Amino acid sequence: MVLKGEELSFRYQSGGRQILNHVSLSIESGEIVGLCAPSGFGKTTLCKILGGYAEPDSGTASLEGKSIRSYRGYCPVQMIWQHPELVINPRLKMSQVLAEAGDIDEHVITNLGIETEWMSRYPIELSGGELQRFCIARALGEGTRFILADEITTMLDLITQAQIWNFLKTESMERNIGMLVVSHSGELLDKLCSRRIDMQAFS
């Protein structure tokens, strides 16, 4: 499978700044690709388009030749956001949050360090890092083929970061999941990725 973005252009308001200008990239199954650029270069915007959250002004984002936004039901491309507290409903208990993604394998939950007692809590009773693990677990549902990780470990301590990335790397290899990793940390991308895309090159 190939996740493809072709000639993507995007601006938030008509007449506003051109965030993406004819950006093209493709990611193969099982491949881990790094994405780096200074703040404000449209890293998150690119993820939103590839994940089907936003419609590009021109160009196409597609999986196996089919536009991402046309997928119904569980989307094979899952985005993990930088701020977990914004993508979790504050009125649901954590067990309900996980249940929304269908069956999540038990080993995903244990390897991410999610403790059983967190399940009966509300999001407000967990820290940002703890919430992020739920977001990662939720994005690893059965139907996931690609993961877009938008600075997902920025709020975690180094040891936990290492734990989570090790797990994500083995998981993506085992399940042949393609990953786009967005990070400011060059070292992390060096360690993790087979190749790297620098968005500064596009502008």
Next chain:
Amino acid sequence: MNLHRRKHAFLLLILAATFLFLIIIIGFLCKDAAMETDFVRKNQSPSFRYPFGTDWMGRDMFARTAAGLSMSIRLGLFTATISAVIAFMLGSIAAVMGKAADAFIGWLIDLMLGIPHILLLILISFACGKGVRGVVIGVLCTHWMSLARVIRGEVLQLKQSGYVQAAAKLGTSKGKIITIHMLPHLIPQFMTGLILLFPHAILHEAGITFLGFGLPPEQPAIGVILSESIRYLLTGSWWLAVFPGVSLVLVVILFDYIGSMTRRLLDPASVHE
């Protein structure tokens, strides 16, 4: 709120609601006594027999106040509920049905809010032939705007929120998104808005009745009592205005209290207060 304070708040809430319910019942029972005139006992100041005194026609003011309050509360409940439902529907339609509907409903809200409240109420009530019908229609037409605006904003925000969008990508159906992601946020807003509408409705009902555009003079209503008592205040019959007035304020404060308590109990963010 911790568990102890939560329980405490819940008990107080039940107590307040029971008290209001009791007033409705007492008012029903006092209906005949409120109409009874007896010139032998006219203009009596408060005593054990007549705790709120009697008026110039010898009517028991306690019975009249209770009957009036009961009437007010029932009117308030009825009009507030219907107003809140109107607000909920118009607010949701504005948020969901696209730009044209939003523009129209937004314009309607601005228009209605632009006219002074009491003026519009008097006009509508007068046009509908005053009486209970006039008051009900008047209050219904003038109290839905601010709640409709709140609901519209809330639905718009929910539609755009990260967790609703993420839910769609996780394959959650539209119906399920509405029931598990949207309604739990909207219902507390709706309930709070509804309960906080009562005091408004009650005060406006008393207000236009006081001004003579509401309930008819023979009805034991707080507005009628207050406007009649003005003439007798100068002759020293202070109890005619003070007790009904204070009771009205008390009922309004109770409703307001119930409203804010409900909001705090329904909001998970207040768990740690």
